Amino acid sequence: MLTVDRSSVVEWYQRNRARSRAIFDIIDPSAYYSRPIALRNPIVFYEGHLPAFSVIALIERGLGGPKVDERLEKIFERGIDPDSADAAVPRSGAATAWPSRGEVLQFADRADAAMLDALARAEFRETRPAMEHGQALYTALEHEAMHQETLLYMWHRLPYDQKRKHAGIQYELDGAPPSSDERIRIPSGIATLGANRETATFGWDNEFDQHQVHVSEFGIDQHNVTNADFLAFVEAGGYRDPALWSPENFAWVQAEKVWHPAFWIRRDGQWFWRGMFEAIPLPGAWPVYVSQAEASAYARWKGARLPTEAEFHRAAFGTPSGPERVYPWGDAPPDATRGNFDFKSWEPVPAGSRPAGASAWGVHDLVGNGWEWTSTIFGPFEGFAPMASYPEYSADFFDGQHYVMKGGSAATANELLRRSFRNWFRPNYPYVYATFRTVNH
C-alpha cells in the first residue's frame, strides 16, 4: 500500500482546480465553443477534459473504481486532442455535439467530489499496475497543471474582446537587452538525463530510464535570444533566405507566409508584443517566443546552432566541481527569485532579470521565462515503457517529427520544473511559450 500525505495531495488537487477555474473565467461566454487555435479542440472540451481525465486516470485505471458519467467521460476523455500539439493532423471534432456549459460544470462538480473522496480515503494498492509508485495519482495531478499552460497559450491567441481583462497588470519591461554574442564555455563532462525509477517520486514514461551522457566542450549563450536580437534577423531578411532553413521549414514559412514570430503584431509600422490582454510595444529585453524552425534559422544566421538535450542538461545542472544539481541554482525548491514560472506572470520578464536562478556556469533563465528549444528529436530513453495510467502519453509522438523542449515558462507549475521533465512539439508550431539560445563549439 502506497503511503501518501493525504492532505497535501488534496491541497494540490484543489489548488489545480482553483487555478483552472480562474483560467476558464478569463473567457467571455461568447467564445466558449470557439477554437483559438485551428485544429485544436474548442474551449468547452478542455473544461470537461480536465476532471474527466482525472477520474479516468486515478479512479478508474488506478483504483479500479466506477465511472462518474459514461457519456461525458467518452466525449471528454481524449477528444481529439493529444496533449502535445500535433498541428499537422486534422482532429476537427466538428461533429461532436458539445454539452452546455452548465452541464460541463455540473459534471466537473461530480468528478471533483469523487476525486476528493478518493484522495482522502481510497486505498492506493500498488498491486494494480497503474498505481505502482502512485503513478495514477501523479498522472492526474500533473496532467491538469500541464493543461493549464496549454490553455493559457491558447488564450493568448484569442481576440481581446473575448477575454475579461485583469485590472492593474504590471509588466516588467526594463533591462538592457543582453548581447547574445556572449557565450559561456562549458567544459566537456557528464550530463545525467532522465529520472531514477527507484527513487523518483514520479516521472512520466519518457523520463525513464536515467542514464549518463558524455558532452563535449561547447559555448552557450548566457541569455536567451531576445526580441531585440531577433528583430535584427527579421530586418536582415532572415525569413526570406532559404539557406537558413531546412527545406521542410522553408516550405512552411512560404506556405503560411510567416515573416515574424507569432507573438509579434505589426501595426502602423510599429512592432508590438501580442500580450494576453493587450498589445504591448515590443519589449526588446524579453526573450523572443518562436517555433523550433525559426529558432534554428536564427541560430544558423548567427553561425551557430541549437543545443542538444544533453548540452542543455550540462549547461543547466552541471557544475565545475562535478556533482550535478537538482535545479540550475542548486537544490533549493523553486521560488520567484529563481525564475519566471508558476503562474506569477502573464508574460515574459527581461532576460537575465532573475540572477539568483543562474546555473553554476552563470547561464541565466534556463528554467522559467520560456521553454528552451533543443535540436534533439523526441524519442524514448533506453528502458522506456508506456505507463499503465496513461499509455498513449509519449509513445504516439516517437515519430521523428517532434523536438524536445526543456526548462519551463511563466505558465509552468513548480511541480513540473524537475530536471528530468521533457516537453515536445513539432518544429513549426509557433504558439507555445518557447524561446531558445544558441551554442557553438
Ligand SMILES: [Fe+2]
Ligand atoms: Fe489531456
